[in-house]
Amino acid sequence: MIFRSKDRRLKWLILLIPTLTIGLWEYIRHTFLLPYLSMDLGNFLAPFIVLVVTLTVVRGLFGRLEQSQQALQREKESNASLEERERLARELHDGISQSLFLLAVKLDQLDEQVVEGPVKPLAEGLRETVRVMHEDVRQAIANLKQPPSPAEAAWVAPMRELLGETAGIAEATAEFNWSIPEGSLTDKEKIELHACVREAIINVRKHAKASRVFVNGEKEGENGFRCTVEDDGVGFAADPLQAQGRFGLRIVRDRAQAMGWTFVAERRGSRTVVELRKLDKEGVYAR
Template identity: 30%
Template structure:
C-alpha cells in the first residue's frame, strides 16, 4: 500500500483541493472520506464527528454499498475501537483489529475488516473527527500510509473548520436578509398603504373617481412589493445560484409589467455576491429605469443584466452601484455599467 513520493504528494494535493471546493459540512465529510480511501488505496474508509456526549453526531463511510449500510443499522455510539480513539485522540494502527482489547465486534451485515489505520482530525487541542481506513487483509498498513493519512488529516482539519465557518456565516446571512426584508417592507409597503389611506379619505370629499384610480394603482404596487418580499423569505440561501435567480426572475416577471427573462449556462462558485448584485441590478431596472424588457444571463464566469429603460446619466454613483462594486471586488470580479438612452447593461466578470 506504499505510494511513491511524487504520487503521494499529488494525491494529497488533489484531495485537499477537492475538499476545499465543497462548502457544506456534509459534503466536506464525504469528500474527505473518499479522498482518504483513494490516498491510501484502501477499500474502506470512514469519518466520525463527535457530539457533546462523547459519541458520534455524524458518521460517513466509503466502500460500503448503501443497501449494506442500511442493513448494518444505526451509527456507532460509544463502544469499540472508535470510542477508544475518541477518548485518547491518538493514532491507531493494527494488523488485525479483531485481536485488539478495545474491539467489540460488528453487526451481522458489517463487512469483515482486519487491517486498521485511524488518525484524529484535530484543530489545536480539539478533536474535530476520527478518520480511519480499513482493509480485509491482515497485513496492515505501512509507516508511509500512516504518515500520509496523518498529513491529510491535518489539511482536512482546515477544510472542515472552513466548512463550519461557512455554514455559520450562511446562518448569519439568513438573519441579515430577514432584517433587510423587514426594513424593505416597512419602507415600501407601509408607505404605500399610508398613501392609500390618505387617498381614500380625500376621495370621499373631493374627486372619488380620480382617487379610486390612484388607489387601484397604489394597491397594485403594494401587492407587488409584498409578493416580492414574501418570495424572498422563501428564497434565503440554500438553493443553487442558477435556480435561485431563475425563480427570482419568474416572480419579478409576474409582479412587474416588464418582461423579465433568464438564461444560464453554468454558475460561479461564489453565488452569494453574484446573487446580490443581480438583485440590485434588477431592482434598478424595474423600479427606476421603467424598463419594458429585462434579460439576465449567467455563466460560470459572467453575469449580465440588460434592460431597455431610460438609463441614468451618471453610471458611477447612486442606485446601489457602490454596494454592487464592493461586492464585485470582494468576489474578485470586475463590474462594468454602461447606461444611456437605450437602456443599461450591467456586467460582472469573474476570474
C-alpha cells in the same frame, strides 16, 4: 454541534494514531520479530513506519478535518445570512410596509373628500404609486423570508422565471444565457448575485419600456465572472444612480461593492446595460 463532536474525534485520532502505531510496532517486534530483527534494525525501522502511517491514515484524517471545518464555516455563514434576512424582513414589515399602508389609507380619505379639480388626478396617481410600492415591499419581505437555495436549480431558475414574467408584462421578448458554473461561486456569492440580477430585472420592468430583455452570465478566468442585464428600452435620462425616488440600481451597486465586484450601468449603442463583474484570482479580467 454534530460538526464539533466529529472534529473532536478526528483530533483525538490524529494525536493517538502515531503513539498507537509505535506501541503496536514495539509489541509485534518483541513478541514475533525479535528472533529475526536486531534491536538496531527495529529502532531504525520505527520512524519510517510512523511516517508511512502518517502519510496515509493521518493525512486522510487531516483532510476529513479540513472538510469538516469548511462545512462548519459554510453553516455559520448560512445561518448568519438567514438571521440578517429575517432581521431585514422584520424591519421592512414593521417600518416601511406599515407606513405605506397608513399613507394609502390617508390618500383614500383624501380621494373621498376631493370630488373634482386638479388635486383629484394627483391623489389618484399618488395612491397608485403607493400601492405599487407597497406590493414591492411585500414581495421583498416574502423573498427575504424564503432565501434562494445554493443549489443551481433553486437559485438560477427563479431568475429565468422572473425574466419570463417581466417579458410577459412588458410584452417583450427575453433571452436567458447562463454558463457560470454552480461550483465556481460560494453560497454567499450565489445569494448576492441572485439579488442583484433580480433587482436589475425589476428595474427594467418598472422603467425601461423595453421590447427585448437579455440576461447573460459567463465565467471569466479561473474565479471570475461577468453578468449583464440588458434591454432596448428608453435608457437613462441622466445618471441613474442620482435619480430621485429610484433606489434599485443603487441597491445593486452597493451589493456589488460589498462583494468586491465591479458595477456598471450605462447605455451601449441601442441597449441599456447593467453589468456585474468579479475579477479572477490574478486581479485582472479574463480575455
